[in-house]
Amino acid sequence: MRVCKVCGQSYTTSGYKYCSKCKDKAYQALVDYHNKKNRREVRTICMDCGGSIEKPYKNRKRCYECQARANKESQKRYVDKQKEKKATKYRPFYITKSEFGSGSKMPSITEATRKAKELSISYAEYIARKGV
Numbered sequence: 001m002r003v004c005k006v007c008g009q010s011y012t013t014s015g016y017k018y019c020s021k022c023k024d025k026a027y028q029a030l031v032d033y034h035n036k037k038n039r040r041e042v043r044t045i046c047m048d049c050g051g052s053i054e055k056p057y058k059n060r061k062r063c064y065e066c067q068a069r070a071n072k073e074s075q076k077r078y079v080d081k082q083k084e085k086k087a088t089k090y091r092p093f094y095i096t097k098s099e100f101g102s103g104s105k106m107p108s109i110t111e112a113t114r115k116a117k118e119l120s121i122s123y124a125e126y127i128a129r130k131g132v
Contacts, residue, residue, distance in 0.1 A: 002016075002017075004017075004018050004019040004021075004022050005017050005018060005022075005026075006018055006019075006022035006025065006026055007019065007021065007022050044060070044061075046061075046062050046063040046066055047061045047062055047066075048062055048063075048066040048069075048070070049063060049065075049066055051063055109123075112126055112127065
């Protein structure tokens, strides 16, 4: 025979500290205690709007509204950066007259090949040196 630690009545179930009536109450009290202990209610100031926020985590710096706004701005910056990176990633494979400066003629392939051989470099290296 065991004695319940909450109500003091005897019970026969082994492996428990409480009777079947008090078991659920004791478990809920234990859960509430741990939740209160682990979740510190600390008030701090939002770094954007200056309002006070309840801070369940150590690293929270913004209130929920300001954090959502900051997330959207961060996503927009990321998308803009990716667009810019994609735009500069590929170079055109063709040559236009404007890339050789005003008034100058675009060299023909044979002329560019001849000049590249004179310099002992490949045609692609010659075109790359021209700034295309």
